[in-house]
Amino acid sequence: MKKSFPDVKVIAESRTALNRAAALKTTEDWIQRFPDLHGVYAAYDDLGAGVVAALQAAKRDDIKVSTSNLSQTASDLLAKGQLACTSIQQIVAQGRAALQQALAAAEKKTVKANVTLPALLVTADNLKSIDLSNVTAPASYHP
Amino acid sequence: MSSVSAPRPSGLGRILDMVPFSFWMAILFFALFAMTVERFATTGNLFNIARIAAILGIVTCGQAIVLVLGGIEFSFASSVALSSVISVVLMPHIGVVPAFLAGMGTCLAIGLINATLIARFELPAFLVTLGTLMAGHGLAQVIAGGLPLDAPASEAFTWPARGEIAGVPVPIVAALLAVGTLHVLLAHSLIGRYWYMTGGNIEAARTSGIKVRTVLFWGYVAAAGFCAAAAVILTSRVASGHPELWPTLSFETIAACAIGGIPLAGGQGRTAQVVCGVLIIAMMQNAECLSKAMGARGTSPWLVAQAGKHGRTSGSRGSRIP
Numbered sequence: 001m002k003k004s005f006p007d008v009k010v011i012a013e014s015r016t017a018l019n020r021a022a023a024l025k026t027t028e029d030w031i032q033r034f035p036d037l038h039g040v041y042a043a044y045d046d047l048g049a050g051v052v053a054a055l056q057a058a059k060r061d062d063i064k065v066s067t068s069n070l071s072q073t074a075s076d077l078l079a080k081g082q083l084a085c086t087s088i089q090q091i092v093a094q095g096r097a098a099l100q101q102a103l104a105a106a107e108k109k110t111v112k113a114n115v116t117l118p119a120l121l122v123t124a125d126n127l128k129s130i131d132l133s134n135v136t137a138p139a140s141y142h143p
Numbered sequence: 144m145s146s147v148s149a150p151r152p153s154g155l156g157r158i159l160d161m162v163p164f165s166f167w168m169a170i171l172f173f174a175l176f177a178m179t180v181e182r183f184a185t186t187g188n189l190f191n192i193a194r195i196a197a198i199l200g201i202v203t204c205g206q207a208i209v210l211v212l213g214g215i216e217f218s219f220a221s222s223v224a225l226s227s228v229i230s231v232v233l234m235p236h237i238g239v240v241p242a243f244l245a246g247m248g249t250c251l252a253i254g255l256i257n258a259t260l261i262a263r264f265e266l267p268a269f270l271v272t273l274g275t276l277m278a279g280h281g282l283a284q285v286i287a288g289g290l291p292l293d294a295p296a297s298e299a300f301t302w303p304a305r306g307e308i309a310g311v312p313v314p315i316v317a318a319l320l321a322v323g324t325l326h327v328l329l330a331h332s333l334i335g336r337y338w339y340m341t342g343g344n345i346e347a348a349r350t351s352g353i354k355v356r357t358v359l360f361w362g363y364v365a366a367a368g369f370c371a372a373a374a375v376i377l378t379s380r381v382a383s384g385h386p387e388l389w390p391t392l393s394f395e396t397i398a399a400c401a402i403g404g405i406p407l408a409g410g411q412g413r414t415a416q417v418v419c420g421v422l423i424i425a426m427m428q429n430a431e432c433l434s435k436a437m438g439a440r441g442t443s444p445w446l447v448a449q450a451g452k453h454g455r456t457s458g459s460r461g462s463r464i465p
Binding site: 028031 | 181182185187188191194195290291293305377380381382383385387388389390428429432433446447448449
């Protein structure tokens with residue numbers, strides 16, 4: 001983080017805000033503690049919704065919020081412009097890659113020690129157009 | 144209760160006698176945090192503390208009644224969660240106010256189950272409320288489908304948490320009303336006298352002609368009433384029907400009572416102790432969040448606050464799930 005984005009300074013982290021209400025409360029306190037806060041990253045959308053609720057109540061539209069997971073909550077917040085971005089893991093592609101490795105292992109072929117698949121970045125701009133074929137299970141899939 | 148044998152002092156001495164020890168602790172903590180924690184004593188932050196203390200305080204009023212009765216109430220956490228889920232599920236169909244009333248009814252229903260099992264069937268409060276705690280959370284998870292539900296935003300919906308009455312935030316007005324109600328119930332009502340007697344010595348209360356079952360029953364129902372008011376404010380605050388709304392709520396109310404000086408053995412406890420206990424907890428939680436101690440690195444954080452220049456946040460770099 002420091003190497004890629006030297007201008008971003010992490011000023012506080014919380015490990016105790018584990019649900020929407022706690023994230024809301026933590027953000028309320030952070031707004032008081034850091035009047036010059038620029039952004040908040042939340043590990044998943046439910047926390048992000050709590051952060052957004054606190055910022056909306058305090059009328060701090062200038063503080064940007066990003067989260068992960070692209071839930072329905074996050075899509076709504078993105079569409080309303082209350083969320084800067086969220087990310088989503090390409091779980092279908094991950095499953096496919098994992099299965100390919102497993103198959104290769106079963107057939108005694110060479111397997112990779114590490115397979116990395118990037119997450120997708122979702123913003124208000126690409127929310128409608130983003131290709132989620134590697135994220136949502138195909139219609140034909142029945143577990 | 145403590146001044147039964149001591150001669151009653153007059154004037155200032157009498158007032159000082161009525162002040163609980165936790166009041167001086169609250170003053171001490173406030174002074175300590177105001178001096179050591181940056182921005183603790185700003186108006187904005189004091190309102191933050193008041194809002195959190197208000198919600199916790201309303202529920203703690205209910206817990207205080209139960210503790211006076213010599214019982215314990217664990218199910219507040221699941222009551223508010225189930226209440227929020229039911230409110231938000233019903234809201235699109237029946238409107239905001241009926242949905243909130245349904246949410247309050249949910250809390251009262253759980254309170255009635257507790258009251259019936261504890262008062263009528265004389266089961267231990269510990270087991271009964273632990274059972275309704277788990278059952279309530281489970282039911283909330285099932286109804287919500289395991290995920291938090293988002294409430295349709297509206298002015299009426301956000302009013303209980305964000306509205307103001309004559310410039311004072313609604314939660315704080317509600318908390319003042321709750322504290323006033325608790326004081327009247329405990330110190331100036333017949334049922335309050337009965338609660339103290341039953342909690343102090345249930346057999347003595349029974350033999351002196353008090354219908355202890357009825358007294359216990361209405362104690363738990365009254366506690367659920369306070370919880371119901373808090374549930375509406377909490378639901379409005381998070382704008383969500385949330386199966387994990389405030390999982391530690393019950394324990395925080397017990398802690399607030401204990402810190403305030405209410406013994407868990409029953410028969411004792413005053414409104415002033417509730418107020419002081421709640422304020423101490425709210426101040427400590429807030430100071431923890433404001434102090435430099437938060438933000439120590441180590442395990443994976445769930446929330447990260449960032450300061451710095453913008454403009455470099457776009458790009459296709461993948462983020463990793465922690």
